[in-house]
Amino acid sequence: MAGLRVGVADLRRHPGQRQIIERDVELDGVEVSTAAVPSGSPGHLDVVLESLSDGVAVSGRLSVPWEGPCRRCLEQTSGVEVVELREVFSDSPVDDDLLSIDGDVIDLGPVVRDAAVLALPVAPLCGEDCLGPDPDHFPVGTGDGAERAVDPRWSALDELRFDPGVPDPLE
Ligand SMILES: [Zn+2]
Incomplete structure (x- = not known):
């Protein structure tokens, strides 16, 4: 440099x-x-x-x-x-x-x-209040984003992260 x-x-x-x-x-x-x-x-x-x-x-x-x-x-x-x-x-x-x-x-x-x-952030976040994928951008049934958004394993993970009793390991 x-x-x-x-x-x-x-x-x-x-x-x-x-x-x-x-x-x-x-x-x-x-x-x-x-x-x-x-x-x-x-x-x-x-x-x-x-x-x-x-x-x-x-x-x-x-x-x-x-x-x-x-x-x-x-x-x-x-x-x-x-x-x-x-x-x-x-x-x-x-x-x-x-x-x-x-x-x-x-x-x-x-x-x-x-x-x-x-x-550099290992888990970038656009804002603390980010709610996840915008359904308009990831309509159900099309593309990787949609599968990811509706995949039950991912929603389980999201619930875990939003539970105030469980510290978010990525924060
Ligand atoms: Zn975001």
């Missing part, structure tokens, strides 16, 4: 010093099976870099635009997820939780991309 390599030489000369990175980031191609970042819609990165004695801490937020089919009505829906970023780039990473500093440069690209993938 271009433009997300950040020089930290100056920052590192002053432990405790902070540097704000705020910019749009290209997330084209980031997707999971249930949702994707719309082509041409940038995410927005807003993080603070902080110089540590043996590395650089990165913390802040990433906004990720997404689109995908609603899990109930199957209509295309979209939204923006915001995820927290918290990473440490270290001179000498001792475990997998730490990223390494490449010379005096840290590369936020992979961090941003991984976070964006995790931010």
